[in-house]
Amino acid sequence: MKIIIVSRQYYPYGMASTNRVHCYTKGFTELGIKTELIIPEATIPYKDKEVTQNKIAEGFYHKTYFRYMSGTTIRNKNKWKRPFLDLISRIKTICYILKKTDQKTVLYIWGGGILWSSIMILCGHIKNAKIYTELNELPYGTTKESNKTRLFRYIMLNFIFPHYDGFIVISEALKKLAELYNKKTNCTLKVPILVNTNIARDIQCIPIKTPFIFHSGTLSEQKDGIVKMLIAFSIAKKEIKDLKFYFTGVLDKSKDAQIIQETINKYKLKDDVKFLGYLDEKTLRSYQKSCNLMIIYKYDTLQNKYCFSTKLGEYLAFEKPVILTNIGEAMYYMKNEENAFIAKWEDTNAIANYIITIIKSPELANKIGKNGLKTCEKEFNYFFHAKRMINFFRQKID
Known part of the structure; x- marks a missing residue:
């Protein structure tokens, strides 16, 4: 078995989500499971390029291979170029997933909206991989409630959730939510906050x-x-x-x-x-x-x-x-x-x-x-x- 985590966050240095990834990958590698972390596009704002610790686009962190598909951790200075460069990076990510996954692969999706989640699910299923997602927040629930967030949440729950093979959820409330919209047997595992003491x-x-x-x-x-x-x-x-x-x-x-x-x-x-x-x-x-x-x-x-x-x-x-x-x-x-x-x-x-x-x-x-x-x-x-x-x-x- 191999695990590929696709994450759109700072790496290897970041906030709470990055630390949670570290706990996962540390445990997986200690158990002898080959683990990779793929970051689809550059994540560090250009203005932070001098202060960020995330300067390496490809390498190993605590025995886990990671790679920014953009070839750089720093977002482009030109705001008109950024969307184009992001698109290229995401296409590279799609090609990488299609090349590297098979029926013994766990494709673990961490973050991303409706479109990106749909693409990753499609890529994984084309290669007969098992598709899981990290669920540590209510979808579209981290900003002020609006008609837009409610609509996006409805689409995510009703049209995206049913196509995952499983969910790693951080709370009992999210466990119930995932099981309500995904009818697969044994589709959730509750994993609380993690820490390396x-x-x-x-x-x-x-x-x-x-x-x-x-x-x-x-x-x-x-x-x-x-x-x-x-x-x-x-x-x-x-x-x-x-x-x-x-x-x-x-x-x-x-x-x-x-x-x-x-x-x-x-x-x-x-x-x-x-x-x-x-x-x-x-x-x-x-x-x-x-x-x-x-x-x-x-x-x-x-x-x-x-x-x-x-x-x-x-x-x-x-x-x-x-x-x-x-x-x-x-x-x-x-x-x-x-x-x-x-x-x-x-x-x-x-x-x-x-x-x-x-x-x-x-x-x-x-x-x-x-x-x-x-x-x-x-x-x-x-x-x-x-x-x-x-x-x-x-x-x-x-």
């Missing part, structure tokens, strides 16, 4: 003496509730004067920059909130190891009911107490004051009280952190789930 090994702490909260991820209010976290932080500051809050990312590049800045100004947090920019992996891990706690704030939205925050696994791997809101897939694994602190999603006062508890009760915080790590090792182990995935794929191939 070794990421916490041999990491040096940041020399910061004051207690601080750390957030790594987007600066999006819809996705990560930045404003709500800042409000809770401002309440906790009334009792813990020297508490700080550090965020990764650049505020000016956030679409919610104005409302975030207004919140900082309103609650007089200018000297207590810092945006660190985009951190390399080593520095990111140092902040994760050094902080006192993390918060994962999820609104009660359609998107959050279906997804599962990958950050949770990373946070737990560092034995840090995590404050969660009571929304989404995490509630299947996390228990309040057992392996996490859980508050109602709209209750910023409860979140603030948990912040104060963690800072003032280090023994309890350590206990929750250690229990969180145990949960991570048991439930989110990449190697365990890689074995489950291989068995799932083999059932269809055999």
Whole structure:
């Protein structure tokens, strides 16, 4: 058996989805399964060409072969040329898939809209390969709901989903969704967030003496509730004067920059909130190891009911107490004051009280952190789930 993953994301360095790919490929290769990762077109904006770590278009990353079919990771400077170059890269991808796949191949589609998914399914079935897709978000559910997103979701669910051989889903809600629109027997396997707990090994702490909260991820209010976290932080500051809050990312590049800045100004947090920019992996891990706690704030939205925050696994791997809101897939694994602190999603006062508890009760915080790590090792182990995935794929191939 061979696995070809077709992914339209940054590689080998990126955000949550890239890390999830790494967990898959690491597990597959450790199990002796030949794995390739194909990126159809260049993904790095031209303006980021000097700062990106993704400079190599073809090679191996942790024993997994990867290739940008564009021949470069950097998108063309000329906006008129980009669509033409993307088209050529996608045609190359189609030719590669038709050449490299056979009846013993798992073609794993990660991302892409209606047209691209249709083309990949067709290519795979022409070669008698088994076609699977990654389902970690509600289709067309990551932006504001509109007639357009509802129409595209309807087409995807009713006309694309039935033609997959199977789905790897990240949540129970997505499992039910896939099984509703694909009637094949045994068509889903739920694989939760994954983490390699070794990421916490041999990491040096940041020399910061004051207690601080750390957030790594987007600066999006819809996705990560930045404003709500800042409000809770401002309440906790009334009792813990020297508490700080550090965020990764650049505020000016956030679409919610104005409302975030207004919140900082309103609650007089200018000297207590810092945006660190985009951190390399080593520095990111140092902040994760050094902080006192993390918060994962999820609104009660359609998107959050279906997804599962990958950050949770990373946070737990560092034995840090995590404050969660009571929304989404995490509630299947996390228990309040057992392996996490859980508050109602709209209750910023409860979140603030948990912040104060963690800072003032280090023994309890350590206990929750250690229990969180145990949960991570048991439930989110990449190697365990890689074995489950291989068995799932083999059932269809055999």
